[in-house]
Amino acid sequence: MKKLYGWPKYLTRAPFHYCPGCGHSIVHRLVAELVEELNIAHRTLAVAPAGCAVLAYNYWDFDTVEAAHGRGAAVATGIKRCLPDRLVLSYQGDGDLAAIGTAETIHAANRAERITIIFINNANYGMTGGQMAPTTLIGMKTTTTPEGRNVRMHGYPMHISDLLAIIPGAAYIERVAVSSPKGIRQTKRAIRTAFEAQMNDEGFSLIEVLSPCPTNWRKTPADSWKWIDEVLAKEYPPGVLADRRAHKPKASAKKETEDAD
Amino acid sequence: MKKQLMRGNHVIAEAAIRAGCQCYFGYPITPQNEIGEYMSEYLPKVKGAVYIQAESELAAINMTLGAAVTGARVMTSSSSPGISLKQEGISFLAGQELPAVVVNIVRGGPGLGNIAPSQADYFQATRGGGHGDYRTIVLAPSSVQELADLTFDAFDLADKYRNPVIILGDGLLGQMMEPVIFRDPLKNLPRKDWALTGADERPSRFSRSLILDTTAMEDHNWKLHRKYEIITKQEVRAEVSDLKNAELVIVAYGVAARIARGAIKRSRREGIRVGLIRPITLWPFPSDVIRETANRIKHFLVFEMNTGQMIEDVKLALEGKAEVHFYGRPGGSVPTPVELERVITRVYYHSIRKERSK
Numbered sequence: 001m002k003k004l005y006g007w008p009k010y011l012t013r014a015p016f017h018y019c020p021g022c023g024h025s026i027v028h029r030l031v032a033e034l035v036e037e038l039n040i041a042h043r044t045l046a047v048a049p050a051g052c053a054v055l056a057y058n059y060w061d062f063d064t065v066e067a068a069h070g071r072g073a074a075v076a077t078g079i080k081r082c083l084p085d086r087l088v089l090s091y092q093g094d095g096d097l098a099a100i101g102t103a104e105t106i107h108a109a110n111r112a113e114r115i116t117i118i119f120i121n122n123a124n125y126g127m128t129g130g131q132m133a134p135t136t137l138i139g140m141k142t143t144t145t146p147e148g149r150n151v152r153m154h155g156y157p158m159h160i161s162d163l164l165a166i167i168p169g170a171a172y173i174e175r176v177a178v179s180s181p182k183g184i185r186q187t188k189r190a191i192r193t194a195f196e197a198q199m200n201d202e203g204f205s206l207i208e209v210l211s212p213c214p215t216n217w218r219k220t221p222a223d224s225w226k227w228i229d230e231v232l233a234k235e236y237p238p239g240v241l242a243d244r245r246a247h248k249p250k251a252s253a254k255k256e257t258e259d260a261d
Numbered sequence: 262m263k264k265q266l267m268r269g270n271h272v273i274a275e276a277a278i279r280a281g282c283q284c285y286f287g288y289p290i291t292p293q294n295e296i297g298e299y300m301s302e303y304l305p306k307v308k309g310a311v312y313i314q315a316e317s318e319l320a321a322i323n324m325t326l327g328a329a330v331t332g333a334r335v336m337t338s339s340s341s342p343g344i345s346l347k348q349e350g351i352s353f354l355a356g357q358e359l360p361a362v363v364v365n366i367v368r369g370g371p372g373l374g375n376i377a378p379s380q381a382d383y384f385q386a387t388r389g390g391g392h393g394d395y396r397t398i399v400l401a402p403s404s405v406q407e408l409a410d411l412t413f414d415a416f417d418l419a420d421k422y423r424n425p426v427i428i429l430g431d432g433l434l435g436q437m438m439e440p441v442i443f444r445d446p447l448k449n450l451p452r453k454d455w456a457l458t459g460a461d462e463r464p465s466r467f468s469r470s471l472i473l474d475t476t477a478m479e480d481h482n483w484k485l486h487r488k489y490e491i492i493t494k495q496e497v498r499a500e501v502s503d504l505k506n507a508e509l510v511i512v513a514y515g516v517a518a519r520i521a522r523g524a525i526k527r528s529r530r531e532g533i534r535v536g537l538i539r540p541i542t543l544w545p546f547p548s549d550v551i552r553e554t555a556n557r558i559k560h561f562l563v564f565e566m567n568t569g570q571m572i573e574d575v576k577l578a579l580e581g582k583a584e585v586h587f588y589g590r591p592g593g594s595v596p597t598p599v600e601l602e603r604v605i606t607r608v609y610y611h612s613i614r615k616e617r618s619k
Contacts, residue, residue, distance in 0.1 A: 042461035047327075050471075057467035063457040065330045065468040068353050071323035074315070078327020078335075079457075081311040082284060086459050104323070107316035 008032040010041045010061040017055060021221025022126075023178045023211025024052055027118060028059050030188045031089070034195060035062060040087050045079050047072045047090040049097075052127045053120070056091055070101025073108035076115040087195060089116045094135040095125045098160040105164070112169030112203035116194045119161065119206055122213035123232060130216030134158035137235055142216070157235055161208040165242035171203030173242040177210035179228035186238070202245045210236060264442050269405045270295035270435040273364055273428065276412035277336045278303055279446040282362070284311040284328040284335040286321040288343060291376045292432035293366035296338040318343040322350030322363075329359040330468050332456030334416050338364035340432075341382050342373060344390075351425050352391030355485070356470030360419035362412070363397075364428045366435040369593035377593025378433035380515060383570035386429050387544040394482050396489045398426040398496065399543040401514040405439035411541075413444055420451050422492055429543060431566070433516045433595060492545055499547035500539040501554075503529070507536030508613050509605065510554055512575050513564040514540045516595070521564055523598025528605045535562075535605055543571070548578035555582040560613055562586040564601060566594070584612065 007013070011032035016025040035041045041062045048056040050069035057064035067075040072090035080088040097105050097119050108115060124142050125131040131144040137157055139148040149157075165173045172194050176187040187209055194205035210232050212224035219227060267275070274296045277285070285304055287297035297314065304312045311328065315321035321337050328335040339347060344365045354361050367382045369375040386399045398418050400411040408430065415426040457466055472478040500518075503525055504510065513521040518539040525535045538554065540547050555561070561583050563572040568591045576585055588604045590596045 041465075043459040045331075045457055045459060048469075054471050057465075057469065060465070062460050062465045063467070064465070065327070065457055066357070066471060067326075068323060068349055071319065071326075071350070074320040074323035075327035075330075077313070077320075078284070078286070078324035078329070079331055080327075081313065081324075082328045082331040082333045083458060103316050104320050107320065111313075 009036045012059050012061050014058045016059065018052065019215040021212055021214040021224055022052070023122065023209065023213070024120065026178045026184055027120065027187065027209055027211065028056060030184070030191060031118065032060060034188065034192050038192070038195060043086045045083070045086050045088050047076045047079070047088070049090075049092045051093040051096050053091050053093065054127070070096050070099070071104055072096065072101060073104040073113070073115065073117065077108055077111070077113050080113060080115050084114070087116070087198060089118060089195075091118045092120070093126065094119070094121045094123065094133045098134040098158045102160070105160070106167070109164050109167045109170045109204040109206070112171070114198050114201060115204065116191075116198050117206040118191060119208045120211045121208050121236065122211045124213060124216050126213050126216055134160070135236075137231065159236065161206060161241050164206060167204075168244070169204050170206070170242045171244050172197040172205040173208075174240045175208040175210070175236055175238045177228050177233055177238050179210065179212065179225040197245050200245070200247050202247070208236070210238070262442050262445065264440045266438055267405065267441050268295060268436065268438045269408050269430065270366065271299045272405050272408045272441050273338065273412050274299035274303065276409040276443060277362065277416070278307060279443055280413045280416040281334045281447045281450045282336045282416065283307070283309065283333040284325070286313050286315050286324040286328070286335070286337050288315050288318045288321050288339065290340045290343045292368060292435050293338050293340045293364065295435070296364060318346035319349065322347040325361050326350055326354055326357070326359060329354065329361045330357070330457050332453035332458065334420070334450060336362040336364065338366065340366045340368045341370050341379075344382065344385065348391035351397065352389070352393050352395065353470050354425040355389070355395035355397065356393060357468045358423040359468070360423050361425050362415045362419055362428065363425055364430065367429065367431040369591070375593045376432060378431040378516060378566065378595055379591065379593050380431060380517060380566040380570070381591060382429065383543065383565070383567060386427050387546070387574070395485060396492075396544055398422070398424060398492060398545075399429050400426065401429045401541060401543050402434065403515050403518045403539065405434070405437065406441050408434060409441050409443055418496065420453070422488060423455070424488070424492075429515070431516055496542060497545045497547050497549070498541035499550045500541060501550060502537045504536035504538075504554060504558070507534045507558055509533070509535045509560045509562060509609060510538055510558050511535060511562045511564055511605070512538045512540070512551065512571070514543060514571065517564050517566050520596060520598055520601055524601035524605055527598060527602045531606070533605060533609045540571070546574045546578065548574070551575060551578040552580065552582065555579050559583045560586065560608065562588060562605065562608055565589050567591045586612070
């Protein structure tokens with residue numbers, strides 16, 4: 001009998017602490033699968049953020065360091081410059097990356113740091129209990145926008161990936177969504193592309209993942225997926241935002257099958 | 262190694278390179294810019310070495326953390342307002358037990374203050390500085406030669422104890438030129454079997470400071486505390502001079518100690534017997550030296566270029582065994598030896614002679 005799927009080698013057996021329906025566990029698994037498929041666990045270093053994913057090292061069986069809130073790109077820079085032949089990934093949320101860590105993120109991209117950021121966008125501060133994030137949608141209720149996000153008071157949803165996309169040092173930036181089996185496969189393909197861009201010395205790469213947060217959205221997991229597709233993805237449309245790679249593989253057969261369903 | 266005339270800030274950078282510093286991350290701020298400038302020129306000549314002018318002190322200290330976690334010898338430098346920004350990262354370095362050298366070429370404060378020499382950051386340096394229950398080793402050089410030597414030692418201490426080490430200078434020390442002899446470059450750097458370099462043929466590792474379990478966090482705090490106790494026992498450094506037959510002891514560090522030396526020389530010519538205790542490590546503080554000295558000498562004059570910070574440590578060390586006098590010049594003002602001599606004379610005639618004549 002042919003084995004179609006097994007527990008990823010570099011995903012530990014620790015039960016996820018994430019809420020039911022959370023996108024983190026999906027993306028953690030995808031990263032673990034890719035590290036195995038690309039055979040790079042021995043040279044992968046991950047940076048975990050202050051946020052729900054701070055305990056990522058419990059789940060990833062490769063070297064992982066915690067960063068202070070927002071400083072993932074700076075910590076990843078220090079690591080990558082010291083160990084240029086390693087794959088360095090910084091896993092960050094929207095508050096972490098698009099609010100407190102804006103400067104570190106933009107300047108890492110501007111220096112074309114050979115790092116990959118996996119940017120989980122769930123439009124709120126999850127770990128602290130669902131406060132407004134820079135990415136919170138207009139009108140969206142959070143614990144600090146009880147009447148809904150009001151542009152006059154709180155500003156606009158922050159399109160950080162689009163801002164990063166105009167930076168010449170950004171080799172590859174794509175927005176995806178883990179709100180369907182298809183989206184999950186696309187996410188994996190996008191992260192793979194980013195990892196390969198880094199390993200090919202192309203420059204900075206970032207994958208923004210629209211990711212469900214059922215608990216703070218006060219929605220069921222199924223409704224959360226639906227809300228991503230019908231609402232969140234309208235503000236933040238998935239797609240490739242920047243592709244300055246010098247070595248672009250020809251559109252592979254894999255991509256076609258992936259997008260077919 | 263021949264003697265050469267060099268500026269303090271350049272000496273820190275050169276000594277760091279010789280001590281095996283592989284990474285430097287900085288952000289411009291006066292009066293320490295020459296450290297970053299020197300590093301930008303000379304560090305890239307070292308194979309595999311990394312120099313980055315960061316976008317902020319926050320980024321610089323967190324790049325420092327990233328480099329430290331890979332086991333590299335790493336340094337960052339700044340001046341007072343920038344060091345305030347670095348406190349976040351220093352706390353993380355301490356919590357994650359990562360070695361790094363942080364140079365503070367202190368200027369006047371609070372706020373932007375000014376760019377003149379000052380000792381206003383004593384509390385910040387010796388009390389941990391950032392949040393959480395931790396300590397940093399604090400070295401206080403008082404000459405350009407000592408800047409070179411202590412920079413060398415700072416890397417060794419940081420690695421030995423896996424702890425951030427602060428070099429606390431000031432604008433005067435950073436800017437002035439003096440003769441210096443460097444130690445030979447280090448050949449072999451210490452092996453770091455805890456570093457994160459990729460889990461090649463070993464189990465994967467992590468480095469963290471978040472410990473949600475209160476029992477585990479308490480254990481971690483006590484573990485750090487035990488380390489700090491060992492440092493307190495083993496790493497105290499102080500220079501004492503002219504204590505023999507002295508009736509008054511000046512306690513001063515850094516450039517203040519140099520001013521004190523000049524004042525002591527003048528006072529002794531006038532027949533006033535004054536000695537000097539110069540803490541070289543501000544943390545751990547040379548409390549024992551001070552306490553033992555108080556068995557015989559009953560008057561201490563603390564002299565600082567601030568409104569009185571180290572005086573608290575001196576008082577704690579003395580446990581009431583001697584009278585403590587204070588003279589301070591905050592805000593970047595640097596007194597002359599003549600000025601301090603007048604203070605010594607006043608203390609001597611108003612307190613010591615008066616007491617004796619009772």
